[in-house]
Amino acid sequence: MLWIRLGLKELIKNRGFALFFILNLTLGFAGFIAIHSFGRSLNRHLDDNLKNILTADLVVSSNRALEPKDLELINTVLGAKKQQARLISFYTMVRAGQNARLIRVMAIDNFYPLYGKFSLEKSSEIKSIQNTPGVFMTRDTAYVLGLRGKADKNFPITLGSKTFHIADFFVDDPDTSLTAVELAPKIYMGIDQLSDTGLIQFGSRIRYSRYFRFEPDADVPILVNTLRQEYAKAFPGQKRVNIYDSRDVNRRLDRLTRYFTGYMGLVSVVSLFLAGIATAYLFRGYLNLKQQEMAVLMSIGARHHEIWLYLSIQLIILGLIASILSIIISLALVPAFPVIFQGLIPDQVNLRTDPATIILALGLGTIGSMIFCLPVFVRLFAIKPLMLLRGTSDSIKKNTQQSVRQLASIIPGLAAFLLISIFAAGSMKNGIIFVVGFAIALAFLSLIGWLLLSACKRISHTRITVAKIAFRNLFRNKWASLSCFVTIAMGAFLISLIPQIQQGLQNEIVRPEGLKIPAFFLVDIQDEQKTPFIEFMQNQEGELANLSPMIRGRITTKNQQPFRHEVRQSDDRPRRRGGHRLEFNFSYRKDLDVSETIVQGDPLSTTPWNFESKRPFEISVEQSFAERYNIQIGDFLGFEIQGLPFEGQVKNLRKIRWNSFQPNFFLLFQNGVLNDAPKTFLAAISNVPLSKRQDLKNRIVDAFPNVSVIDVTQMAGTLLGITNKLSLSIRFMAWLAIAAGLISIFSIARHEAWKNENQINLLKILGSKFSEIQAITLLEFGFIGFTAALSAILLSYAFSWAVSLYFFDSLWQINLTLSFLILFLTTGVCMFTAFTASRKVMKSKPMRLLENEN
């Protein structure tokens, strides 16, 4: 207790420094909490979005009604703590008056939806369509069925052999299914009303779905996997049901959400390392300042554990206060982000300080202090007090045992870093990769720093006094300067890792320039309808885009070997519903779409392929398709199209931004190959005012009855909403990481400048002018800041490229603007802190500063 009391007294006695120390540490922690909380809030928001799209946590669906043995298996695996809802869906022709149209019946129970909701004009309850033959539909659907003017609820609608009425109109429905192309509008009815329609019989094509919602702490991916495994065990060789969760909501989003999660993990680790660096640096700096005190205590007979207790209690108190302050700041600040950064972060994100992050910050502030300072304690306890009093502990030679002990003392710190990296990255593998990468960067920057500071000796041989003194100072205090250089460089390195990846991801996610979001997709335009259709659209509101020929065929061989064998060897992804993918759609186009880029190889020849040339034609293959089927540039592919054999050679690999919503194809052929083959056309229509959409749709259907008009407005809106959120978040996170990093650098530089006050004071006593002292300090700190940031940025290019190659499919692009910004801000922060420190010294009396030192 004595040592604890002494420790507390010491802090109170030096409260000025203690406050300064706490402030620095608080800034470092606050940045970390803000980044982590923002990241986790966004992940939660995205998760909720996907659940709302799916309307559940987990869905089991089948083409036949689930039998008792299915339900028993499902209940055993999913447990009792769940809510469930039922949906039966199918297409049918609905008759209303003289009109008959294809619609999709959605028969629901009272519990549907488990997430999300209906937006009904009269706010009717779901129960209202269970007990009576009522349906929910949109006004557009009612219009198509012939209902004009005001809502007539008695308007009869015949489904099978039963007549229904309109119970309410919905503006939005919970089913924003993005997985399938919807051929027809939806009509909701009560599941209990279904039996009288006579539509469900032997041979009916019906989809039976059960939706499940679990407690918030349930591990849905594990439940999905377990249920799939149990089904495989119980019904081997049978594909009885489809089981999926929000991860399967949309394959278009799959890659983007994977990138986003990876990016968030990276930013989390970066922010954690930044906080760790600042904490470790400040704690160790504090302990180094206490060397003489430790020597005195050791000389008067204090035991090691007592000194450890005495100093540790000071560190823990300082760390604890800093953590609590940073938590308070974050609690106040994070929820205010939407107001402060309006327009810069996505709307409707419920930002809150994350409890796990708060615990981590408290842990870093308290236990972290002891772990990070262990090597310093071990080093200082291993030497004689006299050496400490002389202040020469750095140059003392160690014996083998001491070296081993010193080395062992680093292990807890490393282990702690590794553990929290795994936590932040969300995977052991990624956590280890980050820590190893961090260690390599640390070693590399230490080497650069050592070489630079060694070079300072040569640079100091100059006639310019200010430069002479500044560079001599840097060289003479080589180890202290190196420590400062490495810490600042690591901070700059971490924050400049982000912009390159952010730029690459941003370009992948945002809509390509010149791309128009379609309102409709048109399918099955016949060859002979192409010209009349173009002419028809010239007189309509809306823009016809991307009229693409589509020819279906099989890939028969790859390099003269049967293609199906290749598929089986390389395709380890789950099989698509409906069996093997053996038929593919081919197309050709004069110019690539804005959503396409050639990533490998040369563009296809524009010269039409000559059938008589006997040379294989050129093929462009989509990148992920090539990966899945192990197709390389130069491979020969054999095709069977409309009964004819063809052979082509892969000329290039193409990347498609599937979230661009344009008709795109895995394989594009050289001009001239398919031009005369029987084909249909796909097209998109954009720029249609919302109020005109239904009219246009009706006009197209009337003029071209075989053409299916698929309304993709809702799907495009939902997906673009999510991608816009991702894009905004990625940019904001980059800025937040840079800001937090600069705050950490500022707190480190402030501490370093404070340590330099004595040196500045000495120059003052020796009669140096204020301008000279200021110039020396600015040069010293400016040099360290600039060289550290420059080396860090250059190194970060290599590291971010490696990270993007491993985690983000090489989505990497140098962001020069942010790199320059980091370089100048890091240098600026270092020089500013040095400038304020020198001003403070100039304003104080030399004796007072010397008194403080003692």
Added chain:
Amino acid sequence: MKKYILLFLPLFLLICMVLIWPKTVPLSFARDNRVAVLILGDSLSAGLGVETEQTYPFLLEEMLNQKGFTVNILNGSISGSTTAGASSRLKWFLRAKPDIILLALGANDGLRGLSTDKMTQNLENAIILAKKNGIQVILAGMKLPPNYGPAYANAFETSFVWLTQKHDLPFIPFLLKNVAGKASLNQADGIHPNPDGHKIIAATVFEILSEQL
């Protein structure tokens, strides 16, 4: 005047194409002494989800040849196709000089709720074109799942019967006879036959086709 030009332009282009085509296309349908049977169908005949060797057109050729017929079956089926493209597709295959055509289209028209009148008209155009070129037509009928409602399903089904009667065609009343609705004979999507289902379809078609050979 403009309207007439627009009407004649595609026709003119078509004539040009036909005139130019034989000179520029060395890749052609192999024509030998065997009876050429063209199957013009959709995914059911294209064999969506099964290997080429498991499709009913492939099995049918094997069955017929085993029975001593010398038949070459040309599978001109396209998954997802509707009757709208029947005539234009047939024009492409005329170069193969088929002796018999099995017209197995219409399922996608029905599943997409398209007009049965339009479907009948499209099929009739193809039948007329085939007959003009001396090709014997076999029509494969189709039924819709009961969930499409009795009125539409009946109209759909009778379209094939009407065409058969009008043009006096050999007729397969239901291509998916003994296959539709049976989980063991269909793929997981419940609508496309699996290899066992294709065997049954092959037997169904064999019955009618063998009579015409």
